[in-house]
Amino acid sequence: MFGQEIVEFYHQTVQASLRQSPFDTSSKAAFAAWQVESRERLSAILGEMPAETVDFNLQRETVEETDTYVRERLVYATRPGLHATAYLLTPKNLSKPAPAVLALHGHSSGGKDECLDPNGLYAGFARTFAEQGCVVLAPDQIGFGERKFPEGKVTYNVMVHGLNMLGHTLIGVRYWDLARALDLLETFDTVKADRIGVMGLSLGGEMTMFVAALQERVHAACVSCYLTSHQSTFLDRPHCTCGHLRDLARHFEHVDISAMIAPRPLFLEAGRKDDSFPYEDAEALARDLRPIYAMHGNDPSDIGVHSHGGGHVIDGSQSIPWMLERLNQA
Numbered sequence: 001m002f003g004q005e006i007v008e009f010y011h012q013t014v015q016a017s018l019r020q021s022p023f024d025t026s027s028k029a030a031f032a033a034w035q036v037e038s039r040e041r042l043s044a045i046l047g048e049m050p051a052e053t054v055d056f057n058l059q060r061e062t063v064e065e066t067d068t069y070v071r072e073r074l075v076y077a078t079r080p081g082l083h084a085t086a087y088l089l090t091p092k093n094l095s096k097p098a099p100a101v102l103a104l105h106g107h108s109s110g111g112k113d114e115c116l117d118p119n120g121l122y123a124g125f126a127r128t129f130a131e132q133g134c135v136v137l138a139p140d141q142i143g144f145g146e147r148k149f150p151e152g153k154v155t156y157n158v159m160v161h162g163l164n165m166l167g168h169t170l171i172g173v174r175y176w177d178l179a180r181a182l183d184l185l186e187t188f189d190t191v192k193a194d195r196i197g198v199m200g201l202s203l204g205g206e207m208t209m210f211v212a213a214l215q216e217r218v219h220a221a222c223v224s225c226y227l228t229s230h231q232s233t234f235l236d237r238p239h240c241t242c243g244h245l246r247d248l249a250r251h252f253e254h255v256d257i258s259a260m261i262a263p264r265p266l267f268l269e270a271g272r273k274d275d276s277f278p279y280e281d282a283e284a285l286a287r288d289l290r291p292i293y294a295m296h297g298n299d300p301s302d303i304g305v306h307s308h309g310g311g312h313v314i315d316g317s318q319s320i321p322w323m324l325e326r327l328n329q330a
């Protein structure tokens with residue numbers, strides 16, 4: 001039987017092909033040049049993007065009012081023929097523009113609603129940021145919440161693989177949605193545009209990584225239960241295939257994409273009981289990035305990591321205060 005030989009061939013191919021464009025810290029100039037070139041390469045890996053933006057055609061309705069914030073449901077166009085749905089949480093009685101957080105759910109069928117549930121996987125983090133004075137935009141990502149696929153031939157998997165065959169990617173479509181979400185936040189006079197953070201769990205963490213890496217207007221990022229390595233996750237065991245981008249692991253490991261965020265503040269949250277994203281790898285990734293933050297003269301706490309006692313969930317006990325501190329800096 002030759003089965004084991006095939007597995008060995010696969011492992012050898014991973015070793016031989018992985019991470020051919022690693023970050024370069026030989027000097028600040030070399031690192032800056034690597035970032036410019038790598039963002040371009042990463043953007044190409046995400047696939048074709050629209051040539052121009054469309055009018056948001058924004059619709060909003062108030063769906064909840066608490067003591068501290070108002071929650072609206074938004075519908076807005078992100079490209080021709082495609083609309084995003086989202087919640088916008090706006091603190092009451094703002095006397096000046098507030099920091100904002102783009103709050104991203106993962107593979108959760110409830111989409112944006114799950115980011116609000118204090119008893120769910122997300123510990124209600126979207127609400128917590130609003131209660132702490134931030135404007136929060138929590139969109140539904142394609143495939144979840146109000147953007148679930150209807151019954152029919154075109155299923156989630158057909159779209160993931162079909163888009164790949166066409167030079168697009170589902171991650172790239174989601175990325176563009178989120179770039180437009182940042183544009184939308186910047187149009188609100190309640191938002192301090194240079195203090196926008198992004199935080200997400202799992203797929204939401206992955207999207208946080210891509211958006212923060214490519215959008216330098218993101219002031220701070222918190223990735224929960226995703227940032228580790230391709231090698232210990234997608235290349236090692238079955239996962240949903242939406243993140244399996246052609247050539248991504250050939251060029252960049254997670255640490256390299258994270259280095260595209262540096263020296264902007266980055267926090268990694270990991271779960272010691274998370275079976276899919278090993279916390280040891282999250283801690284190693286943060287260690288590997290520290291010299292980049294030191295080279296740029298940042299405070300060491302601008303690259304943070306917290307391995308909590310839970311599983312594949314947002315803990316928030318360190319990540320949320322960390323984010324609030326970064327977003328409230330003058």
Ligand SMILES: [Zn+2]
Nearest residue numbers: 240241242243
């Ligand atoms: Zn997926």
